[in-house]
Amino acid sequence: MTGILVFCRNCGKQVSSTEMRDGLCLDCRVSASLADLRREHARLWRKRERYRSAGANFGSIGRQVARVENRMADKIRELVSNDKQAGEYLKRELEAARGERYNLLPPRARGG
Numbered sequence: 001m002t003g004i005l006v007f008c009r010n011c012g013k014q015v016s017s018t019e020m021r022d023g024l025c026l027d028c029r030v031s032a033s034l035a036d037l038r039r040e041h042a043r044l045w046r047k048r049e050r051y052r053s054a055g056a057n058f059g060s061i062g063r064q065v066a067r068v069e070n071r072m073a074d075k076i077r078e079l080v081s082n083d084k085q086a087g088e089y090l091k092r093e094l095e096a097a098r099g100e101r102y103n104l105l106p107p108r109a110r111g112g
């Protein structure tokens with residue numbers, strides 16, 4: 001590990017200066033750049049849930065959600081060059097974005 005240790009000015013975490021950009025650690029940069037998409041995802045997700053519980057057709061909303069998730073994946077890949085790490089960030093973001101509803105699914109249904 002090269003580079004000195006510095007503090008992220010957002011979360012206060014100590015990270016290597018090589019991972020730091022604009023005073024922010026990678027976690028915070030990913031989180032900040034996904035803020036808009038996360039809000040959009042949450043909006044669509046709630047809408048989808050409303051349609052679903054009302055027995056309406058929510059297929060088209062599901063496709064919009066998938067598009068937002070693809071854009072989230074693209075953004076993460078722009079910021080995180082390591083594929084494995086990018087996958088972990090995406091998984092975490094999607095879990096957070098899908099929120100409670102997602103947590104109700106049995107663990108085995110989460111794959112993919």
Ligand SMILES: [Zn+2]
Nearest residue numbers: 008011025028
């Ligand atoms: Zn941070």
